[in-house]
Amino acid sequence: MPERYEPKTFEDKWRSRWGEAKLFQTREVPGKPKFYGLDFFPYPSGAGLSVGHCRNYIPTDVICRKKLMEGFNVLHPMGFDAFGLPAENEAISKKTHPSPMVKSYGENYKRQMDLVGISYDWSRSFFSSDPEYYRWTQWIFELMYKKGLAYRRLAKVNWCPMDKTVLADEEVEGGNCWRCGTAVEKKDIPQWFFKITAYAQRLIDDLDTVDWPEGIKNMQRNWIGRSEGVEFDMKVAFENRDSESAIRELASDSQIPTSDSDDFVVISHERGPHFRVFTTRIDTIFGMTFCVIAPEHPLVETILATVDSARKAEVYSYCSATKEISDIDRQATSREKSGVFTGAYAVNPANGKHVPIYVADYVLMGYGTGAIMAVPGHDQRDFDFAKKFGIEIIPVITDSLTSPNSPHQAFEAKDGILINSGEYDGLTVAEAQKALGEWMEGLEIGERIVRYKLRDWLISRQRYWGCPIPVVHSKDGDQSLVLEEDLPVELPDVESYEPADDGSSPLSRIPEFVNVTDPDGTLGQRETDTMGGFACSSWYFLRFCDPTNSEHPWDPSKAEYWMPVDCYVGGAEHAVMHLLYARFWTKVLFDEGLLSVNEPFQRLMNQGQVLGLTPYRKPQEGEKLQVGEEGLLISFDEAAEIQAKIKSGELDGDSLFYRWARMSKSKGNVVTPDEMVDQYGADALRIYELFVAPFESDVQWSNEGVAGATRFLNRVFRWVSEVQDYYEPNWESFLATEEIVGKGTGIRRAVHRATKKISADIDRFAFNTYVSEMMKCLNTVTDSLKNADWTDRGFILAMSEAVETFVLLLAPAAPFSADELWESIGRVGFTLNVHWPSHSESIAAEDTITVAVQVNGKLRDTITLGADATNEEMEAIALASEKVIIHTSGKQIQKVIVIPAKLVNIVAQ
């Protein structure tokens, strides 16, 4: 038995023994509780795993290993999200085919995961690009189609000119493609959508039933964007009677109602022009001093037909100018408001007032009705617009603390009292919203409704490397599903699969794929778009329950047993993509009776990122920077050169700087588990990753810390080897009858305390304190090794218990070392098959307590008492303390507060 941690002498041995024993194979032993621990489905990149990935996989592994030891049936699978853009782009750049490429990358991932000792059941693994898997992705698509939840329509969609495909709304970040950062364009193409909007409310409501980080839940709520408000009709009025004839021509019904005002011709809203607006602040309706419609709003055409040619030209040029501005620019909040008066007026239904209708690009056609009532007194955007165009600002909500007439900004208070609002004066905002909503509903000019920002999920991609959409288009324009028995529609194996600039799919260039004969003999053409990668990852966790089923996507009884995922671990970057889609699919499958759960992931945890040190160089003259960058990424070699030049005075110190950045191959800051395992060992890497910071915090990687973990493991090995010769394997039965006195009690106390603390820490994802408790426990037991009396029987028994328990507590974090140590004390088999240690409260309890003694809340003394000391004893001894007497001299003791076993506070004045 070595006195040091020498991982190279035993890691390979245990890796192969675990494999031979099929140690990680999922067991479904009847009568045991189940635990499903899952990591996010990774895309196997050519760069391989970094220590950042390990920060995801190691904690999940710790949890799963502990659950196994606690007697659970554990499902801990891993597979690969192989379809999709990143794989295809990587294959194109390497001039290879994605299929063999992702397989070899997946193999490399598996090798690295095994290297680190992650306990995955590889017998359940698959790639999302396997036909046996995507067959069922297509099957679920067909289910969606039959339920009316998958449909195709012409839509203005986000087009990435670099990746040459459309993107879902969730894949656009600040107007740019989430993968390549290119500005997206708008394009009109017929596209496939999933009707996720039908589930908007349930996707919000059921967030209350899952144990997820509050931040992720909020991001989903914001993304779905529920808002409650009132949608109502407004009549349009025109400036002069000349317009009336124009309207008469426009209206299908020539009967023009009479005017209800001397100055205006008013068209009834049933017959003539009218428009609807949506507002969340119906309570401010008396403050409406204008209306705004989006430049794309159909009402613009109607109004233009009625106005003089000069105004017509002005409005028309504004609307066409808007089309030239990109969405990103148009939606920049910093932009100054622009717009133009249309010549028409809207009639406020609440007070009959006529307010001008403007066209302005700050109102978007894509949300609500594309038209708003503008209340500059209580909406900052309307306020800015009113200021610029000199429109009246009427305050209608007041708050005793804030001036409603503030000239610099709108008063957007959500609570307050109504003023200037006729019969509604004096009501609160909430009361007025209810009253006005009911009033409008009574008159049938409006109704209270709920709106969502969420839009349907666009899944078509004009790319090769994805799951084919199992649809055939017939010549007459009909579309039909591929028969279930003909699934999967296999992706053809072709050499050339590059995307096309015109938005056509590469599959459309393959006649053998496109042209098919329908069962009824007619000629049809296959759909050539493929599904975006997120479709494939929306159900993989279900397939893991029954991965080799060739008759069904899964056996419902198996899904019922394993689902939901008890603990799902991955990065926060998927908050509104994968995590929303997977919830949606789960709900659809639940509604179909295929699942017994409504939510797929009961508990979600987001690990922090691992950041690598990244050198940058300030640009020299003529060099261009990427958008948002302050310097140019350089290699560490280049950084070293520049540093030498700075030292010699050739360059100034500002020309180089370092930054912590997410590890990526392109940044050259990746630290791989391979190099860490080689240098320090897998267990040292695991211990360090667990210990370095709280699970959810980002960490700045340093190799020095790994060396610290090695030191800890060294000390563990030295301790066990020292105890080894005296180790009593039957300590448990002896301890049951023999009473331990002296040094042994302290050892036992430390071990039982550690067992208690560690069991709780792992459950609450506090892996850093798990490791620190191991270190503390080790410090205690090795301290008692000094002047050890190996003739003391109690000491030997306690030490034997300590070694064995410690090794088991260590097992989830450092499984290689644990099994090696286990063997070295003569035990047979694997720690994973041994039951997790339990603790005794009475042994863990201290026999003395340290009482803090305060005078007026300041610590003045600490005293040690027997654990059974009463409050009265604590008080008496505290009052007798010399330091207390000094600090209370000349003062009157007002009262004494005693917290049992903790503290005495003497209040003196």
Added chain:
RNA sequence: GCCCAGGUGGCGAAAUUGGUAGACGCGCUGGCUUCAGGUGCCAGUAUCCGCAAGGAUGUGAAGGUUCGAGUCCUUUCCUGGGCACCA
């Protein structure tokens, strides 16, 4: 602008319900072991004053509640993340 998550030594951090702030580790300092050390062991390490005993200060800032606040309340500043002319 809105919504989250955070601010604790030189550094990573700890502190179940309000009850001895800084556990555990890294780094650093001194000592021992060593031909040597990127080894191991021992001691020290929040700040300020002091030889020491001891004292004062101290969890971003300012108030408040309390016998007692890192923890609860109010205001505010800063950092990171997300959303954003969404009516």
